[in-house]
Amino acid sequence: MRNTARRAATRGLAVTAVCGPLAGTSPAAAPASLHAPSALVLTVGHGESAAGAAPVRAVTLTCAPKASGTHPAAGPACAGLRGTGGDFDALAAADGVLCAREYAPVVVTADGVWEGRRLSYERTFANECLKNATGAGVFAFLRDRDRPGPAA
Numbered sequence: 001m002r003n004t005a006r007r008a009a010t011r012g013l014a015v016t017a018v019c020g021p022l023a024g025t026s027p028a029a030a031p032a033s034l035h036a037p038s039a040l041v042l043t044v045g046h047g048e049s050a051a052g053a054a055p056v057r058a059v060t061l062t063c064a065p066k067a068s069g070t071h072p073a074a075g076p077a078c079a080g081l082r083g084t085g086g087d088f089d090a091l092a093a094a095d096g097v098l099c100a101r102e103y104a105p106v107v108v109t110a111d112g113v114w115e116g117r118r119l120s121y122e123r124t125f126a127n128e129c130l131k132n133a134t135g136a137g138v139f140a141f142l143r144d145r146d147r148p149g150p151a152a
Helices: 002-022 074-083 128-133
Strands: 038-046 055-064 106-114 117-125
Touching: 055 074, 106 128, 117 128
Parallel strands: none
Antiparallel strands: 038 055, 038 106, 106 117
């Protein structure tokens, strides 16, 4: 059931991100850009896989024709993805970041369209620090209140 809700929410956000800019345009209107659409829904959850983890936060990221969406750093995130041609696995790790060797798995997903082609991505990081240090900040959008607190 959790997966069904995740997929429905992701699809809804993706449709809004991709089709939102088209709302209110007439068929006779000229296209705003000749670029293929690049609009993604990014999620972060605590757990080892997207199937077993509820998303803690989801944001939209639109990179064409311009960087926008609910991602707090859309410009740098789009620049990082453009540098790899939309290949999330090729996003570089930040230099000089030291992370504790704790295991508190964080799973990230990306669903949507990159330069006109359908994209679905999932990756699990050992902890929040490693997630934030990898990927040019594409998945660094959790707020403090979204982070798990100390065990009681």
